[in-house]
Amino acid sequence: MSTEQIMQLTYLVLLGAAIGGSAIVAGRNNLGKMAQQAAIWALIFVGVIGAYGLWGDISQNVSPRQSAMADGTITVPRGAGGHYFLNIDVNGTPVRFIVDTGASQVVLSERDARRAGIDPDSLTYSGMAATANGMVPTAPVMLDTMTLEGVTEGPVAAVVNGGEMDESLLGMTYLGLYDRIEIANNTLVLTR
Structure with a gap:
């Protein structure tokens, strides 16, 4: 002391x-x-x-959490701050995503990318993305697998954000794999 x-x-x-x-x-x-x-x-x-x-x-x-129905429907309750969060295994590692229908791609933070076995330091940050914090560099990557409630997709195109990010974003390169995305009664419903 x-x-x-x-x-x-x-x-x-x-x-x-x-x-x-x-x-x-x-x-x-x-x-x-x-x-x-x-x-x-x-x-x-x-x-x-x-x-x-x-x-x-x-x-x-x-508090309620995401759940899968027998018909392949996934329900997600509204979370903190009015956002919807999904926990998806990326390359076998659990990652918490904010569902963002305005994002064209799956966007991993450098921390989540590292946890999923991607070395952000070895990536080529050749793209740029406009965010609320301004322009940030991005590096394209291909995720081997993304597993949600027992259903595995892959490979899935994504980018690693070179800027500051608290949470990874689940954009349309993944959400587009679903036939229907609906928000009703404070619940996000993804249907195959």
């Missing part, structure tokens, strides 16, 4: 002791009730910390 961190910790301990001491002095006639209230607040604090730590697991089990 640095000296500054030690000083901050000392300040917080002294502040906590002052607040705790004043609470004890103020409630010295009702120490039992004060201890009960302190225990309740401690449990609330522990509960909030536990819920925060487990939120990822809880939200995965509570």
